[in-house]
Amino acid sequence: MSSPCYKRILCVSRFSKFRSTVKHNYKMGDARCISKSLAPLPLGHVQEKTVGVPLSELPSTAESLFSPMTIRGLTFNNRILVSPMCMYSCKDQDGVFTDFHLAHIGTLSLRGPALVFIEATSVLPNGRLSPQDTGLWSDEQEVALGRLVRLAKASNGAKIGIQLAHGGRKASTYPPFHHFEENSGRLGRGIVPNEEGGWGADIVAPSAIPWKNDGKYPTPNELTKDQIKEMVAAWASSAERAVRAGIEVIEIHAAHGYLIHEFLSGNTNHRSDEYGGSFENRIRFLLEIVSAIRSVIPEEMPLFCRLSGTDYVGGGGAPLAKDETGWDIYQVTELCRRFVQLGVDVVDISSGGNLSIVTKGIMAPDFGFHLPLTEFIKKANIPGLTVAAVGSLQNPKLADEAVRTGSADLVGIGRHFLKDPNWVYTAAEELGVNIRWPAQYSWMWAWRK
Numbered sequence: 001m002s003s004p005c006y007k008r009i010l011c012v013s014r015f016s017k018f019r020s021t022v023k024h025n026y027k028m029g030d031a032r033c034i035s036k037s038l039a040p041l042p043l044g045h046v047q048e049k050t051v052g053v054p055l056s057e058l059p060s061t062a063e064s065l066f067s068p069m070t071i072r073g074l075t076f077n078n079r080i081l082v083s084p085m086c087m088y089s090c091k092d093q094d095g096v097f098t099d100f101h102l103a104h105i106g107t108l109s110l111r112g113p114a115l116v117f118i119e120a121t122s123v124l125p126n127g128r129l130s131p132q133d134t135g136l137w138s139d140e141q142e143v144a145l146g147r148l149v150r151l152a153k154a155s156n157g158a159k160i161g162i163q164l165a166h167g168g169r170k171a172s173t174y175p176p177f178h179h180f181e182e183n184s185g186r187l188g189r190g191i192v193p194n195e196e197g198g199w200g201a202d203i204v205a206p207s208a209i210p211w212k213n214d215g216k217y218p219t220p221n222e223l224t225k226d227q228i229k230e231m232v233a234a235w236a237s238s239a240e241r242a243v244r245a246g247i248e249v250i251e252i253h254a255a256h257g258y259l260i261h262e263f264l265s266g267n268t269n270h271r272s273d274e275y276g277g278s279f280e281n282r283i284r285f286l287l288e289i290v291s292a293i294r295s296v297i298p299e300e301m302p303l304f305c306r307l308s309g310t311d312y313v314g315g316g317g318a319p320l321a322k323d324e325t326g327w328d329i330y331q332v333t334e335l336c337r338r339f340v341q342l343g344v345d346v347v348d349i350s351s352g353g354n355l356s357i358v359t360k361g362i363m364a365p366d367f368g369f370h371l372p373l374t375e376f377i378k379k380a381n382i383p384g385l386t387v388a389a390v391g392s393l394q395n396p397k398l399a400d401e402a403v404r405t406g407s408a409d410l411v412g413i414g415r416h417f418l419k420d421p422n423w424v425y426t427a428a429e430e431l432g433v434n435i436r437w438p439a440q441y442s443w444m445w446a447w448r449k
Contacts, residue, residue, distance in 0.1 A: 051157030052112030053077045055434045065400040066433045071345050073300025076114035079403050083414035084117040084163040088132040088175035093197045095135025097144040109152040112424035116158040120165040120253050123234040127166030130175050131197035136238040149246040161249030164238050168259030169205040169220040172198045206263045207270040212356045236292035251304035256353030260286050265327035265354050267311050283335050294343035306348040309373035312360045319372050333380050340385045348388040349374050367392045374408045396427035
């Protein structure tokens with residue numbers, strides 16, 4: 001008679017059929033289960049040496065794209081991050097990570113970046129951007145995340161982070177690839193109706209202002225102060241789950257017009273209580289989330305925060321234009337001074353996304369278009385703050401120059417990793433740096449030398 005797995009055996013896939021996640025009597029070796037008390041399933045050859053590190057001295061002693069960096073208790077093998085990218089791939093609309101996520105994150109973590117961020121993951125069901133988004137409010141989601149992290153860590157290269165988010169008034173929409181081919185390559189968003197898994201009546205925001213005034217987007221429910229407290233607790237709870245799942249870095253998503261950004265900006269926050277009006281009031285929600293997360297995660301764990309550097313209102317939409325009653329880089333810089341004292345280690349600067357009438361930001365064709373924003377914050381010389389730049393930095397020489405000149409400390413690459421998963425090795429070759437490949441791949445490139 002074979003011995004059953006017991007104690008804490010947790011189902012990690014096919015969650016629609018296995019809603020209860022504890023005490024299932026599956027046999028050892030069943031691919032659906034991992035045991036927190038018994039030996040894990042084999043992963044094959046695990047890397048014994050760190051992937052993505054230089055194998056010889058760098059050409060210069062100055063900080064560069066391939067210089068290591070330590071933040072709190074975590075050392076990164078270079079300055080390259082894989083930015084969070086939503087995949088909209090939860091099969092049963094339950095927020096549970098799937099085998100697609102295993103393949104996606106597993107591939108990226110094996111290819112030499114310092115840190116791979118798992119996509120924006122909602123802290124509550126009504127915060128998902130689409131019904132297919134990932135979440136981290138339940139046991140089954142936590143277990144599936146743990147399975148994903150365990151696989152990714154087998155590469156012994158990238159650290160694994162997760163971005164915790166809530167979509168606010170931009171939630172409950174179709175994935176951008178919805179009817180993508182049928183629409184000749186145009187993004188197909190729009191609110192998902194209830195019969196397809198949407199929750200238009202349960203969308204929330206700091207103020208009752210719809211994303212678009214076209215009659216197609218619902219007016220969100222204005223959060224009460226009690227609900228705001230529940231939101232803060234939800235972020236902390238998801239952070240605790242992330243830690244238990246093995247996550248090494250947490251990022252708070254406070255950009256792109258999602259819930260926290262909606263609170264930060266006077267363009268979308270019209271509240272008259274202690275969460276609206278003045279700058280101090282508008283940043284209160286985020287600061288409470290920071291404090292709540294920092295109180296439940298290990299002291300040695302780095303905490304990132306992604307911010308939009310501007311709403312592009314005023315000054316003709318120039319990135320450094322002032323928008324004192326809305327959101328601009330000057331307020332961002334002051335916010336950084338405040339939250340670094342509460343335990344944020346890295347600010348990850350993007351832009352835009354908060355107003356449907358403004359098309360600038362998030363994604364743009366201009367190389368390094370966010371660098372003026374990161375340079376502004378770097379020049380503020382905020383003690384203890386590391387600055388990450390994102391936005392069309394796939395040119396290796398530009399990315400390296402951003403670090404060398406002090407425009408940024410870290411460089412985030414997103415979409416280009418989907419086109420070239422080996423971008424780290426592409427960049428190293430162009431910059432004349434010899435870095436370690438995974439053991440299984442390395443000999444294929446060295447045998448002719």
